[in-house]
Amino acid sequence: MPNKGKNEMVIQSITIIIAYYIDLIVGDPPKWPHPVKLFGRYISFCETHFNKGRFKGITGLLSLIILIVLIFFITFYLLFYLYHLHFLLGLFVEALLIATTISQKGLKQAAMIVYYPLKEKNLPLARKKLSEIVGRDTDELPEKEVVRGTIETVAENTTDGITAPLFWAFIGGAPFALIYRAINTCDSVVGYKTKELKTFGKASARLDDFVNWIPARLTGFLMLITKKSFQNSFKKTFNLLRLNAKKHKSPNSGWNEAAVALILGVQLGGTNTYQGIVSKAPLLGDALRTLEADDIVRTITIMQRTTTLFIIGGVILVLTFTWF
Secondary structure (H helix, E strand, O other), X not given: OOOOOOOHHHHHHHHHHHHHHHHHHOOOOOOOOOHHHHHHHHHXXXXXXXXXXXXXXXXXXXXXXXXXXXXXXXXXXXXXXHHHHOHHHHHHHHHHHHHOOOOHHHHHHXXXXXHHHHHOOOHHXXXXXXXXXXOOOXXXXXXXXXXXXXXXXXXXXXXXXXXHHHHHHHHHHHHHHHXXXXXXXXXXXXXXXXXXXXXXXXXXXXXXXXXXXXXXXHHHHHHHHHOOOOOOOHHHHXXXXXXXXXXXXXXXXXXXXXXXXXXXXXXXXXXXXXXXEEEEEEEEXXXXXXXXXXXXXXXXXXXXXXXXXXXXXXXXXHHHHHHO
């Protein structure tokens, strides 16, 4: 972190709060320059040129390491210079950089563009809008499955798109938040377990699992605090959360999806198709009632409250360590 004196941790918390409001107000305008676009282009370039031969696992790892090192040193020394040039300039730029790593507003907007057509009984348009935010086939999905796909997207990305970058920002400011976002982007581009990408993207996938491990579990726990479960006590719901999360193929995504399913009293997971290929995801939660369009709004509310609790908890921990 750049040198901010005795109150470094407190100032770091202030930058995170400012970043949160920048994202909340501005979001990610599509035509604005964004670090994620650069990360995506970099790893795509590396995949195109180095995903070949006997050592593509090593070249995949080296591509990731080089990106992480570049991000850290460029961000660190940029902020170091700006903070010494003027404290407020450094503070604002760091907050702006952290804001680029979180996407609460974007996640809400992505879900609502599916929700509005559903409320207007325009299922074909809702399917089309869902196809813009998920990889599964949507052309023939019934309304219930469109709702499920949207809820699962919001639930899973609450960690990837919000709480995990915030977690790493609390630990290491903008450099760590950007490094997290780079790892997550690399996993999104080359972390798929296909024949072509499995070896090259293995390092990205494994590291993404590692950097999300703590944030995902914290997020699932905080989700349960935001809203009482549809039927069970908190203790029983938490035990069910742990059991359901283990069913998911991802070591992290299941914590968010299971938490939302248990809170709403619905069942997530099931059969999806990707370019005509059938894939079965484990069932999470119990179908105590049928999924409905308004569950999308309820999931967004859970996401927003969880984000707020995450920031409040982080600030409290920072102040506690600072004072004691």
